[in-house]
Amino acid sequence: MLKGVYRNDSQKPQRIFIPAALYDAGGDPMKPWYVRYSYRYAVTGKMVMFKESKGLGASVNSQVKYERAEKIISEINQKLENGYNPFNEGYIQLEKEDSLLRRATHSHLNWENCLNDFISFKRTELLEEDSIRAYHFKIKRFCQYLKEIKASKFHVELFTYKMACDFMMWLSANGCKSKKTLREYRSLLCQAAKYLQKREILKKNVFELLPNYKSEPQKPLMFTLNQIKKLKSHLIVYDRQMWTIMQFVLYCFFRPNKEVRLMKVKQIDFVRGLLHADPSTAKNNRAETVVIPESFLEWLKEEGYDTCDPSHYMFTISCRPGEIPIGKNYINKRFHKLARLLGINTYLYALKHTGNKMMSDKGVDIP
Numbered sequence: 001m002l003k004g005v006y007r008n009d010s011q012k013p014q015r016i017f018i019p020a021a022l023y024d025a026g027g028d029p030m031k032p033w034y035v036r037y038s039y040r041y042a043v044t045g046k047m048v049m050f051k052e053s054k055g056l057g058a059s060v061n062s063q064v065k066y067e068r069a070e071k072i073i074s075e076i077n078q079k080l081e082n083g084y085n086p087f088n089e090g091y092i093q094l095e096k097e098d099s100l101l102r103r104a105t106h107s108h109l110n111w112e113n114c115l116n117d118f119i120s121f122k123r124t125e126l127l128e129e130d131s132i133r134a135y136h137f138k139i140k141r142f143c144q145y146l147k148e149i150k151a152s153k154f155h156v157e158l159f160t161y162k163m164a165c166d167f168m169m170w171l172s173a174n175g176c177k178s179k180k181t182l183r184e185y186r187s188l189l190c191q192a193a194k195y196l197q198k199r200e201i202l203k204k205n206v207f208e209l210l211p212n213y214k215s216e217p218q219k220p221l222m223f224t225l226n227q228i229k230k231l232k233s234h235l236i237v238y239d240r241q242m243w244t245i246m247q248f249v250l251y252c253f254f255r256p257n258k259e260v261r262l263m264k265v266k267q268i269d270f271v272r273g274l275l276h277a278d279p280s281t282a283k284n285n286r287a288e289t290v291v292i293p294e295s296f297l298e299w300l301k302e303e304g305y306d307t308c309d310p311s312h313y314m315f316t317i318s319c320r321p322g323e324i325p326i327g328k329n330y331i332n333k334r335f336h337k338l339a340r341l342l343g344i345n346t347y348l349y350a351l352k353h354t355g356n357k358m359m360s361d362k363g364v365d366i367p
Contacts, residue, residue, distance in 0.1 A: 017039045121195060149163070163206075
């Protein structure tokens with residue numbers, strides 16, 4: 001097989017590029033000249049023409065134009081022979097036939113297969129199942145885009161920066177307007193590309209070149225002591241269960257939407273003042289133990305949690321331990337309503353960061 005060609009699905013050789021040649025307008029020096037060459041676009045399989053006219057304007061005499069054109073043609077053809085791809089704006093090594101075959105349009109090293117391997121690798125990091133599902137959803141959308149542009153079976157190296165930009169525009173056109181979501185897609189695909197680079201499957205990570213999609217300033221990630229004091233004063237009168245939930249986040253650093261929501265009475269050692277994390281709900285899937293501050297332990301006893309059935313969930317819609325836990329969005333909805341009422345502009349999860357900061361400051365209790 002000749003250098004500069006690859007095989008398509010019909011197994012007929014196709015040229016990757018047409019060498020550069022001069023268009024001299026019939027030798028008329030008063031008309032614009034240019035050097036033209038063509039390169040096959042991997043997405044459509046069709047040749048696309050490129051033109052270079054620098055130094056070949058109408059005001060230059062014919063002899064100078066021919067000399068300049070000869071130099072341009074020599075440079076372009078040398079680059080094409082060395083593997084230059086104008087769609088990638090870079091070089092693809094084409095030194096061996098194997099490397100050409102590896103970049104065929106029906107490669108097993110396509111994005112769909114490689115991303116499945118990437119997900120399998122991420123599972124070894126013991127991520128939460130929710131995180132894995134989020135990865136799967138984003139990868140599914142990316143593969144859907146590749147199918148629409150008929151590039152789902154292309155080797156990963158045939159994916160260009162322009163195609164990456166087009167994917168982001170495709171997301172926006174299909175309902176993904178949030179900069180945060182676009183940033184998450186960029187981050188995931190960057191991670192996947194870096195994984196493929198380590199495996200020496202991919203050379204260039206085009207996703208790193210995408211914008212960072214910086215969003216508007218986020219809400220503060222910390223509570224002030226005055227805000228916590230305001231919450232405590234309100235909740236011990238109107239919503240004692242919510243105050244209990246918030247203390248688990250603040251003092252024990254438990255995540256509210258899973259570790260606190262699905263907590264059972266048996267996880268608390270009321271005698272020794274310890275809280276045992278359940279590996280099935282912990283983000284790192286590890287069984288860890290946290291010391292409960294004495295003031296918080298007394299609160300739990302005053303609320304009667306130490307006399308409840310150990311097998312019951314701590315938090316239910318009846319505000320007492322029971323067999324059915326509160327729903328997935330229950331805590332956040334209650335907090336958002338509370339935050340609007342009290343004029344607090346931050347997230348519930350920020351209590352966890354606040355608790356960590358308080359501990360690093362040698363323990364600051366609620367005033």
